[in-house]
Amino acid sequence: MHIIMRNIQKTGLFIFIAGLLVFIGSLSLSNFRLTAEIIDDRIGATTKATYLKKAAETLHITDREYRSKFGFIRDLKISFNKANDLLLADYGFTREDVDRIMAHITTPGVYSEEAVAAAFGNGSIDISRQEKFRGSTSWMASQTYHNNAALRKAMEQKLPDLNQEVLQGVGFQGYALSEYTFKITKSASEGILTDHLRAIFILSFLGTILGALLFIVPQFKEGPPGIKNNGIFHHPATNRGWLGMIVGGMLILFYIFLYWFPEYITNWTLLLDPVKKWLGGPDAEADRWFLYGFLYTLVMLVMGIRMFAKYRGNAYQMVRTTSVLFFQTGFAFIIPEIMARFNLPARDLKNAWPLDYTGFYDYNLEALTTGGGTGKAILFWMIGLAVIVVPVMVYFFGKRWYCSWVCGCGGLAETLGDPYRQLSDKSLKSWKIERWMVYSVMVFVYLMTLAVVYTYLPTAEQATPDKWFTKGNFIALIWVAMAIGMGLLFYWQKQRERFSKKTFLTMMGISGAVLMVIGISHFVLKAENLFFFNSYQVRAWYGFLIGSAFAGVVGTGFYPLMGNRVWCRFGCPLAAFMGLIQRIKSRFRITTNGGQCISCGNCSTYCEMGIDVRAYAQRGQNIVRSSCVGCGVCSAVCPRGVLKLENGPDNPERIQENPIIIGNDGVALNLKNSGK
């Protein structure tokens, strides 16, 4: 029996690895050919497309068969550059243009719009160029220049900006450029992959799933129910050994390609096009985010089954795992696809700001406010979720309702990440680092969102009946909200000391400072940027550093190194916010069962958030920690039944600063009397 199961598992592992190899190998299963049709199809019949076609033709890239993706992408990028050059040659501005203008200047050192007009010809391109040039130099008319040389210099200095503008308008740049690169590369694929799409799909996806299930399902029959962490610290996959490092490395590579080099993994999106069309309609097409969502959900489902096998004796774990799988599959994956199919704004409705840091970015606000009733309802829900539902639910149930029941990041951590939970660092030092980092990210994201929304909103003068909510309204609203927040904090802290003095003062201090700065900035200085920084640049950096590098590359890639909640613990601003509420005002706690703790350390070891649970349990103290995500695993692995996650009144006994372990009557009474 045992032997048969082992063999099934071994077979499963073999099939899984084979499937994975096919999946990875599928990246190299195409040749590439760029055609004029592809360019027209991907870019549309625009000036851009014309120039790109011209560039590709001059470089002899069109209609050439590439065996190597690297070669193709390199040449494609060269074509883009070339197209940009060609565009600039026709639409750009050079010193010769300045020369010609200077030739028409009559009074030395005095700018004249007529001179500019005269310098450019009358063709349609010429006129638009002339207008563009005038547009960004006309202010020079009010300037005085000592001589022509100075004027010429001033105009020449403008050239790079002007050309940049041109490229932004008709050239290939920035985000659009990477999108084109991706799409064109995808369309240019041909050969084995596209010819045998179905077979490769089956081999890679069904293969890995089947293999994984053959490996996992026998675990349901491995002895009676009961959590077995046997061999975890002996196995190189789970003890920071070589296997773990390989897995981590692969995850990191995946994220790097996904975020920054998606054009190299277009084949995977080709594989998924049929799925995408089935869900999103015949016009839909799999992009990298669909690929990510699909893999994410799939991995969670498969590893969720592993959770069911491992924790099958524990009802809390079973229900909780079902819940995260449901929210990922339904809310994060399927519902947005369906919304998009019906032309509704596609959103993951459970993804709460500020984890969803782009939720209130201008483009989203614009899309939602102009998106009709549904759009407005969604916006309304997003605000309600972030400012009402989240805190109220945390009050009643602790932040676990989100972190380990609903959240997508949490969901991945609790399924794919479960084998790595023991790798989180439990030291006091890491707790210190954690607090600094996570609250810094939180404050940062708040300020950034304030700044972005502020920039987006109209001033009183710009307001229209449609866009009536002004910058001033916004500042007033934030003031009121923060005042209420600070008032509550003050009241609760007065009631009994829920934070250390230092923490409390820091929180009040930072909030007060923010109140003041936004007030001064708006009312006194009438600054364009709320915090004097350019909100666009800041958010680009946030997206790169926190949204992608931290949440993705480190957050998941470091599972086998630092445990499965690196992101949730050190980076997630939503977790930080909910943690504060969990500590200040919540009914949730982990109760310690009297004196039953034997200090074995299982709880601390398997706490994914790196909480030293034992430190509390062995003192007979409840665990009320901001970072606890309520996964319940400490309680599940405790061999003495010491820990229970539960909700009860938020009375002084919830956080016991000086707990008394029951069992020792003589000493306990003595301690009680001395008030210690």
Next chain:
Amino acid sequence: MEHIVIIGNGISGITAARHIRKRSNHRITVISAETDHFFSRTALMYIYMGHMKYENTKPYEDHFWKKNRIDLKRAYVKRVDTDNKAVIFSDNSAMDYDALVLAVGSKSNKFGWPGQDLEGVQGLYSFQDLQTMEHHTKAGVKRAVLIGGGLIGVEMAEMLHSRGIDVTFLVRENRFWGNVLPKEEGELITRHLREHHVDLRMETELKAILPDKNGRVRAVVTHKEQEIECQFVGLTAGVSPNIAFLKNSKIETQRGIMVNRYLETNIPGVYAIGDCAFFREAPPGRRPLEQVWYTGRMMGETVAQTLTGNRKMYEPGSWFNSAKFFDIEYQTYGTVNANPAASEAVFYWEHPNGKKCVKMIFDKSSEKFLGINVFGIRMRHEIFDKWLREEQNIDHVMTHLADANFDPELYRRYEKDILRKFNQENHKNLSGQPKSRTRIFG
């Protein structure tokens, strides 16, 4: 400022040191021959099974000791010279003390079986034992035989099982852990061990352990003259106080270090706590020698009071304990004897799956609740402690059982089933109270 020397860095010695530090400025030295730092002995099995590393079993980070000014010394004390108030180490160096706390723990019992010192035969108590076990079971062990069915025996069985080693368990009594567990509970555990393919041999005693030609264990022979081939033997027939090194001192020892209720030995300024302390007069309702984690901790707390100027009697509250047998957790509160006294009434409920049960003992005439054994369900210590202290009767316990449940949320609850059976058997008509957060949390 006195110099308090504590021999033993187990739970009792360390608890004493921590509480002395909390309450005073005395110089504290903790001596141990076993490990540099305090670790949890109860977690030894988890290191072997790969659930944890040794590092994970240390309840305090290494910087804790320095910060709290508790000096640690790794050395073996070979003799205590109470006349000169000094402890003498194995290298003949000495250390003076003003007060001495003996927290020296236990060692595994060996009853003089032939072959008990062969290679591959061992008990499990210390960290070194664990290393030896690791070494002995590294390769080539197909079957292990365990002698004596107690808690450490079950743990060893689970450990070996996790490495795919078959286990034969020789148990002297007719049921598992028969001197502690009543019949039904013993049978429940027996069934569960068999479910895990442990080959349990009841009423079987060890006669001898046989060597192969290299002096390694090859087989054991039972008193029924059965020979069982094996490559490893675990001696798990209990532990006894570790007092050999005190033999030539003036400190009085018998089965353990003799102490009064104040944990004082016959020599002033010398105390004994934890596994090694034997009470001349046991606390009411308790045994004179209690070798468990909790009592060690409580004695440590108590002696710290005494050593910091508040002479305190050892007054443990109601007995409680817990254990885990493979997948089945066990908790007990109050007193449940293996064989009930004539004055005691017994109520027993078992889940149809045979893996959960509740045993309650109460006084036949007064119906006062005396104790509970519970398997597969967790119960709240605080509530049972309160009920025992308040001397509640069984009806109160039965009707309020929902308050005591400590299982994780979303677990099935059994109070109704339990009460139904209780009502039937006792011709009562009690109705259960729903769980009350006010009663539980105040």
